[in-house]
Amino acid sequence: MARxxxxxxxGCGMGSSLLLKMLATNVLDEQKINANVDCYDSGxxxxxxxxxxxxxxxxxxxxxxFNGKIPVLCxxxxxxxxxxxQKLQEAGII
Amino acid sequence: xEILQIVGNIIVSQILTKTEIVMSLISLVGLVLLKxxxxxxxxxxxxxxxxxxxxxxxxxxxxxAVGVFTNMFANLITGGQxxxxxxxxxxxxxxAETGAMAxxxxxxxxxxxxxxxxxxxxxxxxxxxxxSFFMAQFIAACVMNYLGLTGAxxxxxxxxILGIYQAVFPYILxxxxxxxxxxxxxxxxxxxxxxxxxxxxxxPKIGNPEKNMEDIEVPDRLSFLKEIVVxxxxxxxxxxxxLALFNGQAYMETISGGQNxxxxxxxxxxxxxxxxxxxxxxxxxxxxxxxxxxxxxxTRLVSGAIPAxxxxxxxxxxxxxxxxxFITSTIFSALGMVVLMQMNLPVPIMMVxxxxxxxxxxxxxxxxxxxxxxxxxxxxxxYGFLTTIVRALxxxxxxxxxxxxxxxxxxxxxxxxxxxxxxxxxxxxxxYAW
Numbered sequence: 001m002a003r004x005x006x007x008x009x010x011g012c013g014m015g016s017s018l019l020l021k022m023l024a025t026n027v028l029d030e031q032k033i034n035a036n037v038d039c040y041d042s043g044x045x046x047x048x049x050x051x052x053x054x055x056x057x058x059x060x061x062x063x064x065x066f067n068g069k070i071p072v073l074c075x076x077x078x079x080x081x082x083x084x085x086q087k088l089q090e091a092g093i094i
Numbered sequence: 095x096e097i098l099q100i101v102g103n104i105i106v107s108q109i110l111t112k113t114e115i116v117m118s119l120i121s122l123v124g125l126v127l128l129k130x131x132x133x134x135x136x137x138x139x140x141x142x143x144x145x146x147x148x149x150x151x152x153x154x155x156x157x158x159a160v161g162v163f164t165n166m167f168a169n170l171i172t173g174g175q176x177x178x179x180x181x182x183x184x185x186x187x188x189x190a191e192t193g194a195m196a197x198x199x200x201x202x203x204x205x206x207x208x209x210x211x212x213x214x215x216x217x218x219x220x221x222x223x224x225x226s227f228f229m230a231q232f233i234a235a236c237v238m239n240y241l242g243l244t245g246a247x248x249x250x251x252x253x254x255i256l257g258i259y260q261a262v263f264p265y266i267l268x269x270x271x272x273x274x275x276x277x278x279x280x281x282x283x284x285x286x287x288x289x290x291x292x293x294x295x296x297x298p299k300i301g302n303p304e305k306n307m308e309d310i311e312v313p314d315r316l317s318f319l320k321e322i323v324v325x326x327x328x329x330x331x332x333x334x335x336x337l338a339l340f341n342g343q344a345y346m347e348t349i350s351g352g353q354n355x356x357x358x359x360x361x362x363x364x365x366x367x368x369x370x371x372x373x374x375x376x377x378x379x380x381x382x383x384x385x386x387x388x389x390x391x392x393t394r395l396v397s398g399a400i401p402a403x404x405x406x407x408x409x410x411x412x413x414x415x416x417x418x419x420f421i422t423s424t425i426f427s428a429l430g431m432v433v434l435m436q437m438n439l440p441v442p443i444m445m446v447x448x449x450x451x452x453x454x455x456x457x458x459x460x461x462x463x464x465x466x467x468x469x470x471x472x473x474x475x476x477y478g479f480l481t482t483i484v485r486a487l488x489x490x491x492x493x494x495x496x497x498x499x500x501x502x503x504x505x506x507x508x509x510x511x512x513x514x515x516x517x518x519x520x521x522x523x524x525x526y527a528w
Contacts (some may be wrong), residue, residue: 009431010321014224014378014405022386026448030259039378043323061317078407079280 003081004035004093005034009058014040018077020053031094051091053084113190114146116197117380122203124387124429139388142380150409153189155369155499160497162362162446165349166337167442171435181441183315184526187494195238198228199253203230204388206257211396213412218268219392220260222404228420230256230284230363232511235492235499241518259510263287264402270294274411274463283402285504286453287482288459292505293473297465305466307415308516317419322448323371327446329424331363358430370448370501403458412459415470418521419458422451428483440528441489447481453471453476453504477505485510490528491515 004029007023010017017039040046042058045065052072054062059074066072073087088094109115121142125135168180204224212215220226233255237248264271264281267290269280282290297303319325338346338359346355351362390398409416425446431445454474461473481504488511492499497505518524 009407010404011320012374012378014374014381015222016406017219018223018378018382018385019384019401020408022389025386039382041322041374043321043373044371055406057406057413057416058322061320062315064143076410077278077280078403079278 004033004051004092005049006035006037006051006053007045008037008039009042009045009052009062010039011042011058013039013044016055016078017041019025020055020075023075023078023081023084024053025089027081027088027094033094035093051093053087095146100447101312107310109224111191113150113193113197114143115383115459115500116194116201117146117193118143119382120197120201120204121380121387124384124391126385126392130253133343134285134408137502138383142383145376145379145381145383147376148379149373150369152191152373154254154377155372156366157499159362159366160367160500161276162349163337163366163444164442166334166341166346167444169345170337172437179444181496183240183388183490183491183493183528185493186525187235189494189498192234192494193231194237195249196227196234198224199230199234199256202250202253202262203256206254208216208360208395210257210261211392211399214261215233216261216265217396217398217400218261218264218281218283219396219399220264220283220390220402221389222386222402223388224377224502225283225285225404225504225506226260227377227381227505228254229259229507231495231498232488232492232503232507233514235495236417236488236515237518239494240491240525241523250387255514259506260402263506264400266333267291267294270460270464274408278373280407281400281402282405282408282456284405284452284456285480285502286405286449286456287506289453289457289473289477289505293461293469293477294464297461297473299465299471300472301461301465301469302463303462303466303469307418307470308412310414310418310467312400312414312417317415319420319451322451323367325420325451326370326446326448327355327364329445330366331360332367332497333445334359334363334388341363349355354475359431370446371458375502385442390520405452406419408456409460412455412462412470415458415462416468419455419461419470420475422449422474423454426475426478427454427482428478430479433483434486437486438450439490441486443482443489443494443505446501448501449481449504450478453481481495481505481508484512488512488515 008017008020233252237243350358456469457477458474462470
C-alpha cells in the first residue's frame, strides 16, 4: 500500500494544524502506522492527500471543497489523544 | 593559536550569529534530546535551516512591498519630503542581527518555561511557536536598537522575560479559558491573550451573556473570510488603493515605473499578500521541527502540564463571534490608522489585516462568553482601535524589525515590549529620544 498522506489544516498552516499534526503523529506512532503528516493553510490543501484533519472553524468549508472525495475529520479537543484515535479509527486509518 | 582565533572568530561572527544556524541548532538539540534516529535528525535540521531561508526570502519580498507603502505614507505625512523622512529614529542593527539574537532568546525562553512549569504551580507549556518567535524578535530589536545592549547578558535577560511571558500570560487568563472550554486541560497561547483577559473582565459589566452571539447565524457565504489569503489580499489592495488615491496620480506616477497608477497600487497589495504567504510557509517549515521537540521534552519533564494552544483552537467556541469580531475590529483598526496618520510618528505604521481576524476574533469569543453579543462587539471594536494606536508607543523602539512588526504585532507584544522599553529608559539606557 502506498504511504498514507495526511493533511492537517488551519487558517495559516502553522498554529493549530501543527498541534493536530503532533496529536495525530502521537496516535499513529503508537499504532506503528507509517504516514506523512503535513500542515497546510485552508487555501492550499493539495488534492492528493488521503485524509484531512482540521478544527471546527474550517470543517464545513473543507468538506464542501473536497465534496466526499477526501474524508475530513474534525477535532474539538486538542489535548485528547482519545478523540483523535477514535476519529482515525472511524475513518478506517487505525 | 592564531588559527584557533581565526576559527573562533568565524564561528562567532559568521555562524553563531546567523538566524538559520541558531534555529537549526535549536531543532538539533531538541531532536537529539528526544533520541530521534540519525536520519530524522538530519532531515529535521535541514528543514529548519531551509524554513528560515524561505522565511527570509518572504521577508525580503514583503520589504519590497512595504517599501512602496512607506514611500506613499511618507509622502503623505511629510508633504513630499520622501522616504528619508519616514523613519526618523536611528536604525543601528539589521533584522538579520536581531533575528539571530532572537533565536537564542527562544531557546532560553523554552528552558525557562519548562523550569517554571516544573517547579511552580504555573503549569503552562507554551506550544505556539510562532508567537514565541515573534515576541523574541521584538524583544531583541528593542534591547539592541533602543537600549543599545548586545552580547550575552541581554540575550539571557530577554530569554528569561520570554520564558516568563510564555508561562504567565496563559496562566492569568486560564480561569476564563477553562470556563470557555468547559474545563478542558488547555490554555490560550496567542499574542492577543492580554486583550482576551481585558475582554473577559469587562464583558460582564457591559453585556449579558444570556444574549449569546452564537444564536445569530452568519450567512454561510461570509465564511470565505476565514481564508487568510483572500482576506489579506482584499484588505491590502484596499489599503494601497486608498493611500494611492490620497497621494494622487502625479505622485504615484513617479513611483509606479510606467504602470497605470491605480493598477500599480492594487498589484502592490497583492504582492504583499503573496509575499506574506511565502513567509508563512517558511515559518511553518521550521516550527514543524522545533515545536514538537519542545513538546516532547516538556511532557517528559513536567507532569500535569497544561499546553497553551494557538488561537484558532478556540474558534470552535464562537463561529459567529469570530466573523463579527473580525469585521468590527477591522473597521476600528482602520479608524485607529486614521488617528495614527495625524500623529506625525517617526516610523510608518501600516494596517495589515491578519491579527484583526485572529486577535479580534479571539477577543470577541471571550467577550461573548462572559457578556454576550453586546460585549463581543464593543470589545472587538476596542481591540481593533487600541492594538492599532498603541503601536505608536513601541514601534519606534523596534525599527530593525519594523517590516515584520507591521505584520505580527498583537496586544501581548505591545505590553511586553513597551514595558521593557520604558523600564530601560527609566534606567537611563535609551539610545535615542522616544
